[in-house]
Every structure is written in C-alpha cells, then in structure tokens.
Amino acid sequence: MKQYLLIKCKFVIDGFVGYLLSYQYSLIPILISPPFFLSCLQSWDVFFRNANAGAPPGMAHQSPLSLAGLPQAQSLAGAQPNVEKLVEDHLAVQSLIRAYQLNGHHNADLDPLGISCINFDDVPVPTGVQNVGFYGLDESDLDKVFRLPTTTFIGGTETALPLREIIRRLEMAYCQHIGVEFMFINDLDQCQWIREKFEKPGVMQFTLEEKRTLLARMVRSTRFEEFLQRKWSSEKRFGLEGCESLIPALKTIIDKSSEKGVENVVMGMPHRGRLNVLANVIRKELEQIFCQFDSKLEAADEGSGDVKYHLGMYHRRINRVTDRNITLSLMANPSHLEAVDPVVQGKTKAEQFYCGDTEGHKVMSILMHGDAAFAGQGVVYETFHLSDLPSYSTHGTVHVVVNNQIGFTTDPRMARSSPYPTDVARVVNAPIFHVNADDPEAVVYVCNVAAEWRATFHKDVVVDLVCYRRLGHNEMDEPMFTQPLMYKQIKKQKGVMQKYGEKLIAEGGQPRSHPLHFCLPSPSLQEEIAKYDKICEEAHVRSKDEKILHIKHWLDSPGLVFFNLDGQPKSLTCPSTGLTEEELTHIGQVASSVPVEDFTIHGGLSRILKARGEMIKNRTVDWALGEYMAFGSLLKEGIHHVILSVSQMMVSGQNHRHHVLHDQNVDKRVCIPMNHVAPNQAPYTVCNSSLSEYGVLGFELGFAMASPNALVLWEAQFGDFHNTAQCIIDQFICPGQAKWVRQNGIVLLLPHGMEGMPYLVKDQVHIMTRTAQISKAKEQSIITLKPLRAYPPTLCNFRLKTYPNLTACSSGTEPVICIFLVPFERKHSEVCVNVN
Numbered sequence: 062m063k064q065y066l067l068i069k070c071k072f073v074i075d076g077f078v079g080y081l082l083s084y085q086y087s088l089i090p091i092l093i094s095p096p097f098f099l100s101c102l103q104s105w106d107v108f109f110r111n112a113n114a115g116a117p118p119g120m121a122h123q124s125p126l127s128l129a130g131l132p133q134a135q136s137l138a139g140a141q142p143n144v145e146k147l148v149e150d151h152l153a154v155q156s157l158i159r160a161y162q163l164n165g166h167h168n169a170d171l172d173p174l175g176i177s178c179i180n181f182d183d184v185p186v187p188t189g190v191q192n193v194g195f196y197g198l199d200e201s202d203l204d205k206v207f208r209l210p211t212t213t214f215i216g217g218t219e220t221a222l223p224l225r226e227i228i229r230r231l232e233m234a235y236c237q238h239i240g241v242e243f244m245f246i247n248d249l250d251q252c253q254w255i256r257e258k259f260e261k262p263g264v265m266q267f268t269l270e271e272k273r274t275l276l277a278r279m280v281r282s283t284r285f286e287e288f289l290q291r292k293w294s295s296e297k298r299f300g301l302e303g304c305e306s307l308i309p310a311l312k313t314i315i316d317k318s319s320e321k322g323v324e325n326v327v328m329g330m331p332h333r334g335r336l337n338v339l340a341n342v343i344r345k346e347l348e349q350i351f352c353q354f355d356s357k358l359e360a361a362d363e364g365s366g367d368v369k370y371h372l373g374m375y376h377r378r379i380n381r382v383t384d385r386n387i388t389l390s391l392m393a394n395p396s397h398l399e400a401v402d403p404v405v406q407g408k409t410k411a412e413q414f415y416c417g418d419t420e421g422h423k424v425m426s427i428l429m430h431g432d433a434a435f436a437g438q439g440v441v442y443e444t445f446h447l448s449d450l451p452s453y454s455t456h457g458t459v460h461v462v463v464n465n466q467i468g469f470t471t472d473p474r475m476a477r478s479s480p481y482p483t484d485v486a487r488v489v490n491a492p493i494f495h496v497n498a499d500d501p502e503a504v505v506y507v508c509n510v511a512a513e514w515r516a517t518f519h520k521d522v523v524v525d526l527v528c529y530r531r532l533g534h535n536e537m538d539e540p541m542f543t544q545p546l547m548y549k550q551i552k553k554q555k556g557v558m559q560k561y562g563e564k565l566i567a568e569g570g571q572p573r574s575h576p577l578h579f580c581l582p583s584p585s586l587q588e589e590i591a592k593y594d595k596i597c598e599e600a601h602v603r604s605k606d607e608k609i610l611h612i613k614h615w616l617d618s619p620g621l622v623f624f625n626l627d628g629q630p631k632s633l634t635c636p637s638t639g640l641t642e643e644e645l646t647h648i649g650q651v652a653s654s655v656p657v658e659d660f661t662i663h664g665g666l667s668r669i670l671k672a673r674g675e676m677i678k679n680r681t682v683d684w685a686l687g688e689y690m691a692f693g694s695l696l697k698e699g700i701h702h703v704i705l706s707v708s709q710m711m712v713s714g715q716n717h718r719h720h721v722l723h724d725q726n727v728d729k730r731v732c733i734p735m736n737h738v739a740p741n742q743a744p745y746t747v748c749n750s751s752l753s754e755y756g757v758l759g760f761e762l763g764f765a766m767a768s769p770n771a772l773v774l775w776e777a778q779f780g781d782f783h784n785t786a787q788c789i790i791d792q793f794i795c796p797g798q799a800k801w802v803r804q805n806g807i808v809l810l811l812p813h814g815m816e817g818m819p820y821l822v823k824d825q826v827h828i829m830t831r832t833a834q835i836s837k838a839k840e841q842s843i844i845t846l847k848p849l850r851a852y853p854p855t856l857c858n859f860r861l862k863t864y865p866n867l868t869a870c871s872s873g874t875e876p877v878i879c880i881f882l883v884p885f886e887r888k889h890s891e892v893c894v895n896v897n
Contacts, residue, residue: 769804
C-alpha cells in the first residue's frame with residue numbers, strides 16, 4: 062500500500078511539475094514589484110518587533126499586502142481553469158500509459174489462429190486513439206504534446222510526445238505479437254527493468270547474422286519433424302508441428318545464459334517435442350534417435366527400457382555462439398507430465414551445491430510445460446513455492462509453456478478457470494511473457510529478455526509460446542472429431558518456417574537504405590533445407606546398422622564416481638565400514654554437546670543432551686543417537702554429504718532428533734552440532750521443507766542424482782503421508798533402474814504415528830503405512846532396516862531388542878531404503894550396536 066501511494070504521488074508530481082513551474086515563474090514580476098516587496102519587508106519587521114516584545118508567535122504575525130489587489134494576479138486568476146485542465150489532461154495521459162502497461166496484453170495479437178477463446182469482455186481495456194474519451198481526453202488532444210512520466214520509456218531520449226505518438230508507441234510495445242504481464246510485481250526496480258526492455262524504441266532490431274542463425278534453427282526444427290513424418294508416419298512421436306519456434310527459443314535462452322556465465326543447464330519437459338529437443342538442442346546423434354523407431358532392436362541392458370519420447374540425455378559440448386563449454390542435461394520423464402519439475406529443481410540445486418555456486422551463476426534450470434498441465438497439475442504450484450525457500454531455491458528457473466490451446470481433446474474453456482494457463486506463476490511474482498509463436502523474431506527477443514531477467518534478478522520467469530498442434534495428440538488421433546473449427550483453421554495455416562522465409566525474402570527486396578534491408582535470395586532458404594535433409598538421410602542410413610538397443614547411451618545423470626562412461630560399474634567390492642568404539646564415542650559426545658560458545662539453548666533441551674551423554678557412558682543408544690552415529694560416521698570420512706529433509710525438521714515432528722539448536726536469546730542464530738564432528742568432514746544439510754510431499758520428495762530425488770556419494774533422506778511427517786508423493790515413488794524410484802538405468806540412493810524415512818493422541822488411536826490414520834502395497838509394487842526394492850545407510854553400504858548392524866511392532870520388508874537389491882520407525886513414546890527402548 063505504501064509503495065502504491067508513492068507511485069500515485071509520483072504520477073501527480075509528474076503531471077503538475079511542468080505547469081506549476083511555469084505558474085511560479087509568472088509570479089516573479091509580481092513578487093519583486095515595489096508595493097508587494099515593501100509590504101513583505103514591513104510584515105517581517107512587525108513580526109520581529111512584536112516577538113522581541115514578548116508577543117506569542119501567533120499574535121506577532123501581520124499579513125503582507127494581498128496579491129488579489131494586484132492587476133497581474135487578477136489576470137492569472139482568470140487563467141487558473143486552463144492550468145487545471147492541463148494538469149487533468151496530463152494525469153489522464155498517465156492513466157492511459159498505465160492501462161497499457163497493466164492490461165495491454167489483453168489486446169495483443171497472440172493467437173496464430175486468430176480464434177483465441179480467452180474472453181476479456183468482463184474487464185474491457187479501452188486503448189487506442191478511438192478510446193481516449195474514456196480517460197477524459199478527446200480527439201482535439203491527439204496532437205497536443207504531453208510530458209512523459211518517469212514510469213515509461215516510450216520516449217527514448219525524448220521527454221515529451223504528442224498524444225497520438227504516445228498511443229502508437231504503446232500499441233507497438235504492448236499490443237503486437239508480445240503480451241507482457243508484470244504489473245503485479247511489487248518491486249519497482251524490476252517493473253522499471255521490464256518497461257525499459259519492451260517500451261524503448263527500436264529494441265527489437267536483429268542483425269543480418271542473427272536473422273540467418275534464426276532461419277537455420279527454424280529449418281532444423283521444421284525439417285526434423287517432417288523427416289520423421291515421412292519415414293514413420295504411423296509411429297507415435299508427439300511431434301512439435303505448430304510450435305517449431307520452441308527450438309530457437311530454447312537455444313536462445315541457452316546462448317544468452319552461457320554469455321552470462323552459465324556452464325550447466327538442467328532441463329525437464331513433457332513428451333511433446335522431446336525428440337526434436339534431443340536432436341537440435343542437446344545434439345543427440347540422429348542415428349541414435351532414428352534407431353529407436355526399429356522394433357527389432359534387441360535390448361543390451363537390464364530392465365525394460367522406455368518409449369523413445371520419455372528418454373533423457375546428458376551432453377557436454379561447445380556453445381557455438383559464445384564459444385564456451387556448456388553441459389546440457391534433459392531429464393527422463395514418465396507420462397505424468399509435470400512430475401519431473403521438482404526432480405529437475407533438485408538436480409539443479411545439487412549441481413549448484415557441489416560446484417560452490419551459491420547464487421546460481423553457473424548452473425540453471427529450464428522447465429518446459431504444456432498449457433493444460435501447467436494449469437491443472439498441483440505439482441506445478443508446489444514447485445513454484447520451492448523457488449524462494451532457503452534450502453530449495455535454484456535462483457531462478459526459466460519456464461517455457463508450449464501453449465497448444467488444447468489439452469488432448471479438451472478446450473481451454475473446459476480445462477482451467479483462469480484466463481491464461483500461466484496464471485499460477487503470479488503467486489511468486491514471476492513476470493509472464495506471452496508471445497505469438499508464429500513470429501520467430503518476437504519469440505527470440507522474449508527469450509533473450511527472459512534469460513537476462515534470470516541472470517539479473519535470479520528469479521523465475523515464464524515464456525508463454527502461444528501456438529497450435531498441427532496434428533492429433535499422438536499423430537494417430539483425428540482431432541476433427543472434437544475440435545472441427547480449430548482444425549479447419551489449422552489446415553489453412555502456413556508453417557512458421559515458410560512464413561518467416563517469405564518475410565525475410567520480402568525484406569531483401571527493400572532498398573539498402575531501408576532499415577529492414579535483409580539480403581536473403583530465395584535459393585539460400587532452399588540450400589539450408591537441402592543441407593539438413595541430407596544430414597537426416599545419412600543418419601537414417603547409419604541407424605540401420607544399429608542392431609542392439611543401449612539404454613545406457615541415454616543416461617541423464619551419469620554417476621561417474623562409481624560407473625564408467627559406458628555405464629558399467631568400476632568396482633563391485635564393498636569396503637569395510639566398521640568403526641572403533643572411540644570413534645563412536647566421539648560422535649556421541651558431539652551429539653550431546655553444544656559446540657558453539659556463548660550459545661543458550663532451551664532448558665528442556667539441556668536435559669535431553671545430558672541424557673544422551675549418560676547413554677554414551679553406559680554404552681547404549683536409542684534410535685535418535687544411533688541415527689546420529691550413522692550420519693556422523695559418514696560425515697567424518699569427508700566425502701559423504703548427508704542431507705535430511707522433512708517438514709518441521711528442526712526438532713522433527715516427533716521431537717526426538719534435535720539436529721538444529723536455536724539460541725534462546727538471539728533471533729535466527731542456530732547451531733548444527735553434526736557439522737562439528739571433524740575438521741575436514743563433509744557437510745551436513747538439514748532442510749526445513751514446505752508442507753509438501755510430492756514436490757519435496759521429487760526435489761530430493763533429483764538432488765540424489767548428482768552425487769552417488771551423498772546420503773539423501775526424505776522423512777514424511779508420518780509414514781502414511783508418503784502416498785501424497787506416490788507418483789514419485791511409482792514413476793521414478795521404483796522403475797528408474799529398469800526404465801532409464803538410473804541409479805539413485807534416495808532414502809525414505811516413514812515413521813509410525815502411535816503417540817496415543819485420541820484421533821490417531823480412533824482412526825489409526827497414521828499407523829497404516831501400507832508396507833505391503835509398497836513392497837508389492839512392480840520391481841520395487843525396499844532394503845531391511847539393518848542397512849541404515851543407503852549408499853555406500855552400511856556402517857553398523859543394529860539388532861532390535863524391544864521393538865516388537867517394527868515393520869520392515871525386503872524384496873530386492875536396489876539401493877533404495879524405506880525405514881519404518883517405531884513409536885517414539887517408547888523412550889527407553891534400546892538397540893545394541895555391533896561394531897565390526
């Protein structure tokens with residue numbers, strides 16, 4: 062509210078300044094005229110005399126001669142209504158400018174088909190020359206010059222413009238092929254940054270080389286899909302036809318980010334357009350893609366594999382635009398469209414952590430979405446809400462929405478309640494750039510701005526590519542059954558590459574003095590097409606020599622610590638994991654102390670730590686201390702990063718862990734004793750997560766992909782809460798090895814909830830963890846409780862002594878653990894430790 066008032070005041074000041082100054086200057090001859098000047102001197106003389114005589118200030122004053130009696134003042138008073146009219150007109154112009162900035166996207170030409178079903182009739186935005194009357198202006202004002210406020214950049218170097226020109230420039234900035242949503246952002250500097258990027262005259266100018274590069278990328282994107290359609294017309298491939306601009310869009314984001322210092326990009330996307338992205342962005346060998354269409358290939362790897370449009374890829378190459386090394390990783394994804402979002406964020410966070418990138422300058426993420434899933438899937442909202450949390454922020458993600466304006470066979474009118482599919486991004490103040498995907502230059506410009514936004518402010522940004530789906534959902538469907546009018550229009554639609562080629566050829570016909578001169582003779586386009594067609598044909602011939610399907614060639618997260626480049630393990634031996642009693646005692650002493658000076662802990666916590674010390678002396682441990690010893694032993698080795706993530710982590714939902722101590726006298730001052738185990742130890746990360754299972758478990762799964770040496774644990778508040786994250790368990794954890802040869806050491810901690818609370822005892826909601834359901838899942842592997850460590854192998858073998866109702870199961874050998882903890886009210890239960 063305060064910022065709003067400041068902005069409002071600014072509008073008023075800008076409107077008054079020009080004319081109040083002129084009004085004040087006109088008073089100068091009056092003020093220095095002898096009658097008035099002498100009157101002022103006499104007034105001040107009387108005031109000081111009376112004040113010295115002891116008169117109170119209110120009685121000492123004597124008014125000077127009134128201006129009303131002067132002829133000059135009387136003539137000015139007659140002109141006062143004109144001044145007020147000028148001020149009102151200036152305020153009206155500022156309101157007009159703000160209307161464009163706020164809602165200009167409503168009138169933007171975004172839909173390539175021209176049949177957008179978005180209806181803004183309930184919130185009309187009066188813009189254009191014909192609607193100036195709405196703001197108190199009329200046609201006679203169109204040629205008047207108005208001073209521009211500081212909240213717009215349409216003037217460039219000019220500070221005043223005629224109203225007609227102001228409207229024309231606003232139309233060019235906000236109502237063409239780009240629609241900008243940003244006025245909900247509550248940071249004035251960020252709003253000004255966006256205004257400058259889109260309002261400044263001449264910002265969308267491209268050089269000859271940039272246009273040639275864009276055309277070449279459009280050719281590759283388009284001809285790749287056409288080649289697949291010719292060769293495998295009856296195969297499902299979920300092609301990109303109708304949104305071929307996605308390829309130059311992604312490459313532009315990567316180019317600009319590389320220029321800003323990014324070295325590693327982690328990407329996630331649904332199946333539509335995945336093969337094209339693999340071929341033309343990640344640069345997967347074309348023959349490896351084409352051979353996936355051969356049903357006779359024999360699998361050389363263990364497991365079932367996955368369909369080609371679910372596979373991922375990891376590749377390090379030179380970026381040709383910036384001439385810098387860049388690593389690109391496209392995560393494998395199941396058919397659950399948005400499930401990969403938090404996984405990508407977790408892997409990005411891990412890559413940032415392990416390379417010391419605390420601000421996100423070197424590692425970033427790009428997420429692609431479909432319009433229906435972006436609006437409909439709850440995990441999108443969960444992922445957005447991780448974006449600014451201390452333990453989960455990746456310092457900005459570029460979201461690219463492939464807005465087909467249809468979800469399988471569902472119209473937007475039936476698929477969402479919001480005008481745009483991107484409205485969910487407004488909750489985190491992410492700017493949203495809508496762009497007509499049939500204008501490649503507008504797409505490239507918007508993507509450049511999005512990459513710069515992320516590099517400047519390290520916050521999320523959304524690019525909404527408004528496009529269409531030329532074929533059915535999977536090339537085998539008949540879309541005319543359900544969207545007849547839309548597909549009648551689509552059949553009339555020229556391809557975007559053809560449109561852009563014609564545009565460049567037309568520009569080439571201009572005289573060289575013309576600002577749009579671009580020399581592109583028509584044979585150049587045909588040569589570019591023929592060149593790429595030849596590349597595809599040669600790769601197709603080579604693909605026929607492939608007789609064996611190697612899933613390991615499609616790894617999205619190669620664990621090079623334990624595996625060779627071909628995916629084979631370097632060693633199958635298990636090192637000794639035993640510890641001496643002295644080492645265990647040392648870890649226990651750390652767990653029962655406060656290793657920071659002048660740190661005041663809660664009195665109740667002092668008693669808990671004292672009890673831990675007594676257990677060490679008696680050579681016994683409870684569950685919390687045993688866990689502490691296991692974690693501490695890993696950290697002491699110096700190479701095993703341990704991450705523990707759970708909502709209410711600081712004390713744990715069951716109030717037994719206390720891995721983070723809070724100073725009772727100093728706000729936000731904390732102590733993590735586990736980080737004081739040894740001088741050269743590995744870091745211990747304790748994460749207080751948002752109240753989310755789906756999103757947070759996906760994030761931790763992604764984090765665990767980056768380093769096989771890390772022990773990543775996610776703990777549900779209660780064991781049965783895992784079912785809210787069941788998609789991650791069923792689609793990533795259980796079948797990850799079989800589908801994608803993905804090794805992952807994620808650990809799920811699923812505690813029981815039998816504290817004796819009445820509603821729990823009555824309903825038993827938190828007791829039923831459905832272990833049988835998990836263990837019977839296809840190819841699910843849950844190691845028994847004894848191996849407390851997920852990866853590398855166990856440190857200690859724990860023998861249960863008084864845990865009669867502990868539930869654990871084992872059905873395989875994958876490094877995945879589900880630990881079902883016992884009721885925490887059994888404070889005196891003990892386990893013995895056998896040290897090798």
